[in-house]
Amino acid sequence: MPSYQQPSLEAGLAALKQGNYYAAITQLVPIANSKNQSNTCLQAQVGLVMAYARTGEITKAITLCDYLIRSTNPQVQEWAQRALEHLNKVQKRHKKTRTLENGFVAFDNSLATPLVSTTTRQQKEGIPEKNTPNPDIDIPNTTATEPVSIYWRHARRAKVWQPLRKYNSILSRLLALGTFIAIFWVLWGLISLLMALITQILEKLPYVNPLPLLYTNPASLILFLLLVLLGLSPWLLDWLLAKFYGQQPLSKEILYSHSREVLRVTQRACQLRHWPVPRLQILPMAAPIMLTYGNLPCTARIVVSQGLLEKLSDDEIATIYALALGQIGRLDFLVMSLALLVTLPVYQLYQQASTWGNKSDKEIWRWTATALSSLSYGIWCLLAGTTLLNSRFRLDSSDRYAAEITGNPNGLIRALLKIAIGIADDIKKQEHTSWQLESLNIVAPVSHQQSLCLGSIAGYLPWESFLMWENSNPYRQWFTVNNSHPLMGDRIQRISQIAHHWHLETELHLTIPESFPVKPQSFLLQIAPWLGIPLGFVLAGMFWLIWQTSYTFHLVNLQWIYDDWSFMTGFMMIGFSIGTVMRINAFFPEIKPLALQADDQLPQLLTNPFVLPVDSISVRFVGKLLGRRGISNCLSQDLILQSSTGLVKLHHVPLWGLSVTPQELIGRQIIVTGWLRRGATPWIDIQTLETQNGKTINSPHPIWSTVLAVIAQAWGAYIMLTAQSVGG
Structure with a gap:
């Protein structure tokens, strides 16, 4: 189950009342596009007009007012007409500066029942909640997703400002030192592996002896070369x-x-x-x-x-x-x-x-x-x-x-x-x-x-x-x-x-919700495979303590525990396997055709601040497949879908032996079915790629996750059994 709240009219109106206009937009847009809750939908649309006007999205506010004027509710028609007059005046008055921060004129408070109770006259607008006709309003998706010119507030800069508190550079120095050490160790590992590989090949060849240099530790040479590169960089x-x-x-x-x-x-x-x-x-x-x-x-x-x-x-x-x-x-x-x-x-x-x-x-x-x-x-x-x-x-x-x-x-x-x-x-x-x-x-x-x-x-x-x-x-x-x-x-x-x-108005008004309805259980499920590794280590420690106690009291003698500590690795591999299995069903839920979201909903799907990648959203997007062609993309590292509303990263697990690969479809119109995830970089885990002529590519994400879990389980069990047989 998703770990976030569904869009709520009450939450949207509360955010509007508190001045959290972008949070209000996030909550109200899905409701405003709904067609089966006419009265609630109507209230959400009125709230959106207010929120759009406050955030400078005056074009969207005017467009929405045009639809509200067609409402069968006379009070809503009257409200929308007055609102439209004010919005047109504001748009003309601020056409050059494009600043609506202080220019939005209050609507008259002449409707029957207040929609939102506020402390300022500018936020007092009403719409009856009970005994009102059901309006037949069909707002097309373009009200939410049609591209418009990008709005910049052009917030001013400081003329006179005080210096900021001195930045503590200790952490940055430690990170820089750690980065240098990491580069050194990675190069040392790669070069040592290459030297060992060359040595093994030369030892198997007749009449050839490996060079003595290949048996030396390259650490000093690598450190010297890095210092030289620092000087010549x-x-x-x-x-x-x-x-x-x-x-x-x-x-x-x-x-x-x-x-x-x-x-x-x-x-x-x-x-x-x-x-x-x-x-x-x-x-x-x-x-x-x-x-x-x-x-x-x-x-x-x-x-x-x-x-x-x-x-x-x-x-x-x-x-x-x-x-x-x-x-x-x-x-x-x-x-x-x-x-x-x-x-x-x-x-x-x-x-x-x-x-x-x-x-x-x-x-x-x-x-x-x-x-x-x-x-x-x-x-x-x-x-x-x-x-x-x-x-x-x-x-x-x-x-x-x-x-x-x-x-x-x-x-x-x-x-x-x-x-x-x-x-x-x-x-x-x-x-x-x-x-x-x-x-x-x-x-x-x-x-x-x-x-x-x-x-x-x-x-x-x-x-x-x-x-x-x-x-x-x-x-x-x-x-x-x-x-x-x-x-x-x-x-x-x-x-x-x-x-x-510095007491400046900001270019963006970022808001933080008052509550965070993200369940810890969802996050634990998200990191279950990696959480299984330390849990496996803890279980191995408990196992060791139990058998040490048994040995002390001459109950059981498992000497292999003392002779070979590799059983710890076995426990950690098994823990990783169990965590992976626990996450698979939640990470790759069944895709139901009726629940699929279209690509024109991409912007709205990315606005919920409470989702985690494990909160899968089943999508079916149509667009153009972008990416590098041929061998440069053989690992599917550069697959991007260009939909009608934006770009989104695609994750595909390559499978050798396929008659058609995603690289062959780059530049063509495709249909992507899969799971949209919101993370630091939003992406889609592909289930299928379909072309217009009927070609289909399956991406075996769930299968490979299961295979990985089975391999980790078998590997862990093998390590423990091998340790036991050696100890015995």
């Missing part, structure tokens, strides 16, 4: 980015033509820190992106893409450069430059192997390229994974610095959201995630994965409604473990707190 990255990404110097004149404020901000910040101005570079990319690298402030580089300069306004570009300046001179700046230098060559190997394999006509070379591409991509993911914690937490301090040096936290919020929009637009135009976006993701200001839904539904849904999950779900941080960037909702919330500290 600025110049090596200059060469890599120029060679494979087309990086070029960015002149101050060109930068000044896009943003006059950037040079002032950069010079002022560098003067305060007694730094030279960093070298400015540009990438010929349409997607907006920024990155910094170097090892010292005097060798720092700030790189932006052409798309960032074109899509952001003057003050927004300045905030992104300030964000870049906030990353320079820190220990994590040095370590992230090293991580970028280590990961880029591996990613280039993946890219070149995929390109070579796609061009090859011989099957043997295609299989060789597929293996090399998959292996290099896996190594790249492993190396990039060492930076996840550091990448997430370092943006907190750089956001603070960008807001403080510019006095423009609202400009930074707009810049981050526009970057997400630009990335989503680039993915739609290219019909796949570009090599540049993925390979530079760990140092980008906004992740390409979090930009998919966030950037593509802009205009279909208020920002606050989408971000409510990301700044209010009590378990949200657990789902960022494999993310390279913090949740955008949390990030904007922190920036908004800076604006509040």
